[in-house]
Amino acid sequence: MTAQRVAEVIVIGGxxxxxxxxxxxxRQGLDVLVLDCQRPAATAAGMGHLVVLDDNRDELALSEYSVRTWREWAPELPDDCAMRNNGTLWLACNAEEMAAAEAKHATLRNYGMACELIDAQALAEAEPALRAGLYGALKVSGDGILYAPNAARWLLQRTGKVRQQPGRVVEVQGNRLRLDDGQWLQGDAVVLANGIYAAELCPELPLQAKKGHLLITDRYPVQISHTLVELGYVTSAHNAKGPSVAFNVQQRPTGQLFVGSSRQFDNHDPEVEGWMLGRMLRRASEFLPELGQMNAIRSWTGFRAASPDGLPLIGEHPQQPGLWLALGHEGLGVTTAPGTARLLAAQMLRTSAPLPLEPYAPQRFIGAGSPC
Known part of the structure; x- marks a missing residue:
């Protein structure tokens, strides 16, 4: 079937x-067309927490570079992107978690990041709404929050050169794709950036769905000033094999409290599950006792697309020349979008990359010799 050439680069996913x-x-001068079918996306479902994570050095490098880039972009962002450099407090419930905070502090400081350990008294003064009895916290000053759907819209519009078109892609073949109306489109390159839905087009992609619940309250006077995350989140998010919850709360500029987080593996049901939502809220109330007195106005779910090693796939598909991947970010998609984009562009245009490319190469999971 003959394909119509419509752009130098076609990006699947808005x-x-x-x-x-x-x-x-x-911005690098290419003619770009974005196809988006308006299916529920992780961008709209997530918390918009711009956070540096350090499970390994490559995650640290990509997230730190990207958060720094978001801060550089901040003066350009419209007010409706709601970006705030509020910092993260990683909360320690006991001596063991305080030791983890100290180790995290050493790692981030060695990487040149601004962070400090605070004791129980300083934590209570900084966030009086928290329950008494916490050991302390690690404060990471450079983290922030962002309303991701509006930030995505701004990115699509700021050059005035990105073209957008509705369309659901049902098949990809390298730099060619087929829409659900049967039309074939072609570019010099196709970029697959549609999260968990990418596995429908390339089943060999090693993407695992991780369902998450979120809840937002009515508007209230300021309760907290930082994004608050328990240090146990790291264990829950990255090591648990079954359903898990962890305290993760931020106050939006509107005054609403944004409450997370939960994880369920390989659950593709978008419905809110009362038992999981209740478990998540009970955990949150253990840290913020007043939360139970607040009015919740909405809850919803979303799906993180996770790779086996927790790092995204950024680069050309080894089996399909012309098909490029920007996938598998799990809960760090909003955070690492700037770094992902620059690593992808550097490979496509054969220019210098801001970070080593190998840790994110699709070849670590997809062999060049087996059929797609």
């Missing part, structure tokens, strides 16, 4: 990753 890739490629 969420934060696709938008960042489209923006970067357009």
């Amino acid at each position: 969420g934060i990753i696709g938008a960042a890739c489209a923006d970067e490629l357009a």
Whole structure:
């Protein structure tokens, strides 16, 4: 079937990753078309926490570079992106978690990041709404929050050069794709950046769905000033094999409290599950006792697309020349969108990359010799 050439680069997915890739490629002078079918995306479902994580050095490098880039972009962002450099407090419930805070502090400080350990008294003064009895916390000053759907829209619009078109892609073949109306489109390159839905187009992609619940309250006077995350989140998010919850709360500029987080593996049901939502809220109330007195106005779910090693796949598909991947960010898609876009563009244009490329290469999971 003959394909119509419609752009130099066709990006599948208009969420934060696709938008960042489209923006970067357009800024590099390429003609870019974004196809988006408006299916529920992780961008709209997530908390918009710009956070540096350090499970390994490559995650640290990508997230730190990207958060720094978001801070550089902050003066350009419209007010409706609601970006705030509020910092993260990683909360320690006991001596063991305080030791983990100290280790995290050493890692981040060695990487040149601004952070400090605070004791129980300083924590109570900084966040009086927290329950008494916590051991202390690690404060990471450079982290922030962002309303990701509007940030994605800004990225798609800021150059005035990215073209957008509705369309559901049902098949990809390298730099060609087929829409659900049967039309074939072609570019010099196709970028697959549609999160968990990418596995429908390339089943060999090692993406695991991790369902999460979130809840937002009515508007209230300021309760907290930082994003608050328990240090147990690291264990829950990355090591648990079954359903898990962890305290993760931020106050939006509107005054609403944004409450997370939960994880369920390989659950593709978008419905809110009362038992999991209740478990998540009970955990949150253990840290914020007043939460139970607040009015919740909405809860919803979303799906993180996770790779086996927790790092995204950024680069050309080894089995399909012309098909490029920007996938598998799990809960760090909003955070790492700028770095992902620049690593992808550097490979496509054969320019210098800001970080080593190998840790994120798709070849670590997809062999060049087996059929797609």
